[in-house]
Amino acid sequence: MRKIPVKTASAEYPVYVGFGLFPLLTRRIALKSGRRVFVLTSPEIWALWGKRFLAAFPRGAQPTTLFLPAGEPYKRLAQVERLAGEMAAAGADRSGLLIAFGGGIVGDLGGFLAAIYMRGIEYVQAPTTLLAQVDSSVGGKTGVNLAAGKNLIGSFHHPLAVFADIDVLQTLPERELRAGLYESVKAGIIRDAALFRFMERNAEAILRREPAALERVIAASIRMKAEVVGIDERESGLRMILNFGHTLGHAIEAATGYRRLLHGEAIAWGMLAALRIARKRGTVSAGEAERMERTIAAYGPTPEFRASVDRLMAAAGRDKKNRAGSRRFVLPRGIGDAVVVEDVTDAEMEDTTRAILATARL
Numbered sequence: 001m002r003k004i005p006v007k008t009a010s011a012e013y014p015v016y017v018g019f020g021l022f023p024l025l026t027r028r029i030a031l032k033s034g035r036r037v038f039v040l041t042s043p044e045i046w047a048l049w050g051k052r053f054l055a056a057f058p059r060g061a062q063p064t065t066l067f068l069p070a071g072e073p074y075k076r077l078a079q080v081e082r083l084a085g086e087m088a089a090a091g092a093d094r095s096g097l098l099i100a101f102g103g104g105i106v107g108d109l110g111g112f113l114a115a116i117y118m119r120g121i122e123y124v125q126a127p128t129t130l131l132a133q134v135d136s137s138v139g140g141k142t143g144v145n146l147a148a149g150k151n152l153i154g155s156f157h158h159p160l161a162v163f164a165d166i167d168v169l170q171t172l173p174e175r176e177l178r179a180g181l182y183e184s185v186k187a188g189i190i191r192d193a194a195l196f197r198f199m200e201r202n203a204e205a206i207l208r209r210e211p212a213a214l215e216r217v218i219a220a221s222i223r224m225k226a227e228v229v230g231i232d233e234r235e236s237g238l239r240m241i242l243n244f245g246h247t248l249g250h251a252i253e254a255a256t257g258y259r260r261l262l263h264g265e266a267i268a269w270g271m272l273a274a275l276r277i278a279r280k281r282g283t284v285s286a287g288e289a290e291r292m293e294r295t296i297a298a299y300g301p302t303p304e305f306r307a308s309v310d311r312l313m314a315a316a317g318r319d320k321k322n323r324a325g326s327r328r329f330v331l332p333r334g335i336g337d338a339v340v341v342e343d344v345t346d347a348e349m350e351d352t353t354r355a356i357l358a359t360a361r362l
């Protein structure tokens, strides 16, 4: 088991990465007598892991289970209100504790529920997807979607601790695993050359879910993210590099109605787009760019999609991470090194969008 510290301006907590962590979770959350504990999860995850999860709690201190149906359409305020109502009905007060046991959707919505229930209660992240373990459970961003766009309502609320149990990944659908691994490839490209090399050389073992290989990738990805949010919690500078691949990636997700591609898959296309811009600008060498492209491909196949150039350009313009009048991109300078630029022109954007569409079209 590895323990990775997260230390930001507003919070300090550990991320545990390892195997069979449920007993550790129950030991660490200090089950004060009278404290109500709630587990937010999805029915699918609970069917697979609920029994083992509950077995880690003492008989007299069983948590109350709350359910969120799986899928992005449920990451909405209406669900937050329903769940808060259920907590109130079950007698939750300010000493209540919420455990978000699921993927990024459960984690984001659960964290937000904890942030606003009685103006804030404590919560714990128990991420069950690779993406949630390496990315969304760390950093304190919580929230839900609006009809107008993803994650438009939210708050920063850090958990007491994160328990990334690698055992639970054994039931994760293959496609979800690959999608999450793209975020780890991203972590390697932007800031951790050793992680990149490991993923470059060990794709097979990682995709076979060999425990030691997964542990190495997950721990390194978390360490990278913890470091970055430790330096820049509120995304005013360094944290922006985490958006490598996300400018076009978000646009692809929006232009395809969030249905065709998983988030990580859209990000894979987006990373290829950013690499093309970096190559054309000469900020990265052709040799290193090729290694990055090959490694992204090794975690594929990335599903194809259809979208018009205009639609993607418009969607990229609307990305909330862009400042007015400029198009922000994260461009790799080399393996393990990336930079945020604000001056990507419409012509560069259009060129890379066309190139990606030519490869991605069904």
Ligand SMILES: NC(=O)c1ccc[n+]([C@@H]2O[C@H](COP(=O)([O-])OP(=O)(O)OC[C@H]3O[C@@H](n4cnc5c(N)ncnc54)[C@H](O)[C@@H]3O)[C@@H](O)[C@H]2O)c1
Pocket: 042, 044, 045, 048, 070, 071, 072, 075, 102, 103, 104, 105, 106, 108, 128, 129, 130, 131, 132, 135, 136, 137, 138, 139, 140, 141, 142, 150, 151, 168, 169, 170, 171, 172, 173, 176, 263
């Ligand atoms: N807060 C952040 O910083 C941050 C960062 C990145 C992404 N996100 C958010 O994360 C969300 C995506 O998260 P995700 O990719 O984890 O998707 P998800 O939460 O939808 O989970 C994917 C699917 O896998 C199933 N599942 C989860 N764990 C499983 C397991 N162990 N075995 C079998 N099935 C399992 C789920 O029921 C679901 O159907 C998006 O809403 C995105 O906005 C947030």
Ligand SMILES: [Zn+2]
Pocket: 135, 183, 246, 263, 267
């Ligand atoms: Zn992402």
